[in-house]
Amino acid sequence: MAKMSMLIGGDWGGSNLRLFRYDENGVVLETRERTAGVLAVADGTFEATLTAHLGDWLDAAPVRIVLSGMIGSRQGWQEASYAPCPADAEAIAALAQRVASPLGDVRILPGAQVTRVDGCIDVMRGEETQVFGVQSMGARAGDTATRLVVMPGTHSKWVRIEGGRIVDFTTYMTGELYAVLKTHSILGRLMDGDAADAHAFATGVQRTLADPALSKWLFSARSEGLFGRIAPVALASYLSGLLIGAEVGAAMRETDVRSATIVATPELARNYRIALQLAGFDTIEVVDGAQASAAGLWRLANALPLDSGVRE
């Protein structure tokens, strides 16, 4: 890869586009965040959208652009399949798709795919980039050690890393369950807002950690409210605790690793840190999601096959 060209990385998901401009050593010079997610781009005008948001960054030609996330899905600009796990950064980069574009050397990174021991296929797109970012940030001693990368969200992902490879991962429907139950089920009726209540959250976490009977505990978010044992203003935190505790408990049954890196916004990271502490994790670190994306895009751009310096 020619060192003289400037690298631009893009984390292009369903809802947002996050762009990073790097110097030659991978230091992020500038970041742009736009609500121009793949689902918001009309009629496949991805190139025009990207051009508009890059703006003056394109003055410093030649540029190389590396994108990851939903932009590589069937609904995106150009499909870049899934790299099968176990996969290291080189295996991911090897499946990058080159996009024919006057913008320069544009690559779209693949997602990652696993067939778990439980028989299910699982996939991710964009999170694999953050995982390699976490690794290359060396945010924690023992970079090649086994660890879990926890990525809370609508569909939370727990990724197990060993020796620099993604070996396994699992998706939990936690965030969507929370939203759907709060908005559309009987549980939401007793709730008064969703302000954080530390005690109710911890109670929920401890209950589902101790007993994984989630559909029982979910109903308790009604009965505990009806009997005034949890206040209406605390019920949303209780529900959140139940769901996060169930997720952490399930993940712990899959592995003995008790060292985790949380990649999340500050609020979600705080809740997950509490849950992991209650569950007995011995090492917990938190990494900002945007920083993980930036570091991962740099890492994967530098793992692209050697012929990738050729401009189209």
Place this chain on the structure above:
Amino acid sequence: MAKMSMLIGGDWGGSNLRLFRYDENGVVLETRERTAGVLAVADGTFEATLTAHLGDWLDAAPVRIVLSGMIGSRQGWQEASYAPCPADAEAIAALAQRVASPLGDVRILPGAQVTRVDGCIDVMRGEETQVFGVQSMGARAGDTATRLVVMPGTHSKWVRIEGGRIVDFTTYMTGELYAVLKTHSILGRLMDGDAADAHAFATGVQRTLADPALSKWLFSARSEGLFGRIAPVALASYLSGLLIGAEVGAAMRETDVRSATIVATPELARNYRIALQLAGFDTIEVVDGAQASAAGLWRLANALPLDSGVRE
């Protein structure tokens, strides 16, 4: 209780009113089902509603009327609290509330309440009547034996009976989770109808029985669909299997009893029977819900305190 008066029993829930007219030996002479549930009765006109649906049954005065279900809740005709468990039929009947009404001797039965070993309060209203109905129907040898009464539904209830008493019960949010996830979550998008698919249902049951990580398995209803491993027409059955398997598995962790009576409509009963068979239950019987209500109302009417024959 005067033997000459005719007994009328009513299972009056949120959505429906089911009325039974008995002969002097407890044989049901006639049944009426009306969509006149508590939630559909305007402005508290319960007496007028009941009078209208009883119609000619009132000609055979004197009548005694015993009601159970949501009619005894705060939103009902007159509140009849909850009998604490363990409770036998006499303990339930002792808390019946007399309603002042020109209709005659009208009683509203209480619900039942338990504080479980997991620290939660749980309640039911109407199901306790069906439980005592199941018992008095002697649908199975060993009437006083320990057994589980399984009552599938929006909020499924598992009731443990020992020596003629309700000793413990647990509610699972199974039916509501199914409906909410199918209608309002990403899982519904890939589904094509909800026809029964026996294989997909059994797969779902076996997965959550083997591993209670419900929020993981729920997401698999998307990924298995995306990868064409479960057909769109079978995804609803798969989701149903996951939820019912999780319920059965959770209930089995609470007790060693493997003898169950399912009280349900034929379709639900069929699914639960399959799930219980897959889970290794050794005795499974099915009782129709209306028959259980009829038998339970007769049983509890005959357990009312002796002074209850007095007409107001």
